Amino acid sequence: MNKKIMAAAVAAAAAVSMSAAYAQDITVTIDGKNVNFEDQSPIIDNDRTLVPMRAIFEALGATVEWDGETRTVTSVKGETTIKLTIDSPDMYVGEKLVTLDVPAKIVSDRTLVPVRAISEAMACNVEWDGENQQVIITTAATATEAPEATADPAATAAPEATANPAATAAPDATAAPSSGTSAADDAEEIAPKEGVNTFAHSLVVGVIDPATGEVDASVTEKSTTNFVPVNGGKQYFAAVYHPNALEYSNICKGYAFYDKDKKYISGDAGDLSKLVKAPENAAYIRYSIEIPTVSRNTLYVNFMETSKVPTDFTKSESITKKAVTDKLADKSIYMVVDGSVTSSDPWLTMLDEAINAKQLYIKAEDGLRYTGKTGVALAAQSYIAQLPKSGYDALIVYAGSYDWMQNMDIDDFEDAVTTFVQGAKKQVSGADIYLATIPTGKNASFKDGITNEGGSSNADYTAVIKKVAEAEDVNVIDIAALWGSDEIETYLRSTDGNQYLFANEAGSEKITDAIVKALTE
Numbered sequence: 001m002n003k004k005i006m007a008a009a010v011a012a013a014a015a016v017s018m019s020a021a022y023a024q025d026i027t028v029t030i031d032g033k034n035v036n037f038e039d040q041s042p043i044i045d046n047d048r049t050l051v052p053m054r055a056i057f058e059a060l061g062a063t064v065e066w067d068g069e070t071r072t073v074t075s076v077k078g079e080t081t082i083k084l085t086i087d088s089p090d091m092y093v094g095e096k097l098v099t100l101d102v103p104a105k106i107v108s109d110r111t112l113v114p115v116r117a118i119s120e121a122m123a124c125n126v127e128w129d130g131e132n133q134q135v136i137i138t139t140a141a142t143a144t145e146a147p148e149a150t151a152d153p154a155a156t157a158a159p160e161a162t163a164n165p166a167a168t169a170a171p172d173a174t175a176a177p178s179s180g181t182s183a184a185d186d187a188e189e190i191a192p193k194e195g196v197n198t199f200a201h202s203l204v205v206g207v208i209d210p211a212t213g214e215v216d217a218s219v220t221e222k223s224t225t226n227f228v229p230v231n232g233g234k235q236y237f238a239a240v241y242h243p244n245a246l247e248y249s250n251i252c253k254g255y256a257f258y259d260k261d262k263k264y265i266s267g268d269a270g271d272l273s274k275l276v277k278a279p280e281n282a283a284y285i286r287y288s289i290e291i292p293t294v295s296r297n298t299l300y301v302n303f304m305e306t307s308k309v310p311t312d313f314t315k316s317e318s319i320t321k322k323a324v325t326d327k328l329a330d331k332s333i334y335m336v337v338d339g340s341v342t343s344s345d346p347w348l349t350m351l352d353e354a355i356n357a358k359q360l361y362i363k364a365e366d367g368l369r370y371t372g373k374t375g376v377a378l379a380a381q382s383y384i385a386q387l388p389k390s391g392y393d394a395l396i397v398y399a400g401s402y403d404w405m406q407n408m409d410i411d412d413f414e415d416a417v418t419t420f421v422q423g424a425k426k427q428v429s430g431a432d433i434y435l436a437t438i439p440t441g442k443n444a445s446f447k448d449g450i451t452n453e454g455g456s457s458n459a460d461y462t463a464v465i466k467k468v469a470e471a472e473d474v475n476v477i478d479i480a481a482l483w484g485s486d487e488i489e490t491y492l493r494s495t496d497g498n499q500y501l502f503a504n505e506a507g508s509e510k511i512t513d514a515i516v517k518a519l520t521e
Contacts, residue, residue: 028056028115028135030124035059040110042135048102049128049135050112060122060139061217066111073104073111075118078205078220079294082121086111093121095346095493095504123204123217139217192229192305197314199238199303202226207288210267213256215286223293225303227262227284234305238272238287241300241313243352244361248273248313252301255287275309296349296362315356323356327520332359334392334431336378338368340502341398344495347508354512355519361392370416371408379416384423394519395428396477398436410456410464417468425472434518435469437462437480439507441492442500450485477518482510 026042028035028051035055042051053073057064062077071086084091084104091098098121104113115135116126125138192198206217208224215224230236238252255276256267260283270276272287291297299318304310333355342348342364352360365376377383378397387395397420408416417435424433438458442449451457462480469476483491491507492500503511 026133026135028137030059030137031139040108040112042115043107043112045102045105049115050102050105050107051115051135053104053111053113056113056115056118060119060124060137062122073113077122078217079292080122080205082118084113091117091121097505192231192234195304195306195310195314197302197304197316198228199225199301199316199318203289203293203298205293208254208256208267208286210254210256210269213258213264213267213286221292222288222290223295223298224288225286227258227286228303230257230278230282230285231305232278232280232282235275235277235307236272236285236303237275237306237309238301238303240289240291240297241302242297243300243359244363246313246359248302250274251290252287252303253290255285257282258284258286272303273309275306296352299349299352319353319356322353324354324516325520326356328355328357331357331393331519332361332391333357333394333396333519334361334363334388334428335396335398336363336365336368336387337398339364344493344502345508345511346505347503347511350508350512351515354516369408370413370420379419379423381423384420384427387424387427389427390429392428392431394434395424395431396434396436396515397424398477398479409454410460413461414464414468417465418472421468421472421474425474433474434477435465435474436477437465439479439492439503439511440483440485441488442498444499475518477514479511479514482514483507 026044026049028037028042035051037052037055040052042049044050053066054064057075060077062075062080062082064073064075066073073082073084073086075082080093082091082093084100086106087103089100089103091100098117100114100117102114104111106112115137119126119137123139127136127138128134129136203223203225204215204217205220205222206215206224207219207222208215238255239248240251241248250271250273252272254267254269255272257265257279259265259281262284265279265282268276278285287303289298289301299316300313301316302310302314304314337348342362348362368376368378370378421433421435438461440450440458446452458480462478466476466478488500491503491510493502493504494500495502
């Protein structure tokens, strides 16, 4: 063996040996209980702590699957899906890409994963006790910064949204308005005062136990806020404002108050829309919401200090802080979308945050099509008659689906689109009409994934939409122009049958930008 190669191998072996020896005394606790790693102890690699895969996932209450052929780990807990590949720095949490400082790896025939990144992806708080060589994990609790320590082996890079190559097929309803991790520091930036919406939109999965102040994370269909600041002795209101119905919904039920040290004081299972008075020594509140963390409705939660129940909606900070334009603040927008889009694409939530509109009404239909063969027929007079006659500044029609192509011959498509536009112009008086073109993707039911049995592609249907829009003098949001056929896997996520129909986070950003641009030009 070449001496240089041998020396490098010896050095590498020594490094691994030293790292393993240094890590022998590392322990991991979850809610105060030690995690048993049996025949493989945690190790330190590049100042990061890695632990055996199956033990940590199962201790956190998640399922775990190993694909030996692709060397990929997939774990699911509630609505959170984590996917990572051995020796790759890319970890996917749903559709979000997290870049790891140290990738998962195999050591002594055991798969090891970075403990902090995994735990925080599951909405846990992680701290490193350097003195005792201990990783401390707390489930469904506020994520505070770990005490400063040199060479913190539990730290990882913070998740950042980047172009997602859609490597995961994990179902993801809409983009969560929060990562599910805690953000108490962000909440404290909003000083509670009379009539101001101080809702901290960072949520965790589960419901609050009013008797203890603890969160039961097993109730995955509901969510709970993190620690939201309050003033002792003041009254508080919380409810969800539904933009579609223009009314409050009293689904903020069950709460607990805490002192300045976040120690439990008292709680109740009551409804916060009826006003709740904080104890004199209270500094924080946590309350449960009867919707999942991934729900679009979480954007519309109102929490405020007030002496009377409000009647006017106050936008949450998650909308006003992220708005990219104020041009639409007094506009009401009506959107017709396919039901599959609302349950598969995160861009609706992104759009809510970006446009800061007075109202964004979403009318979702299962099987939205221009033809009446199956699903909802857009061109039917009975459907057009359901559209609002007034009160809206813009009407956007976005199906985002290949159903148009599957179920209607290209020769009939132009007549159907024309019928809809002409009817909508009469029905929705005074509103600007926008037609979205069909994004480039793949459908397993087409003969080549792109072209239907009639020999037409999405480009052909897009051309018809543009032709009708020009003839009828209405607007086009050209979604089809946002990416080409060679970028499908970059902007769409893979679904059953290796179809690429729905936008991932990167694609959603492009769609959001295109809609905002069209509405503000």
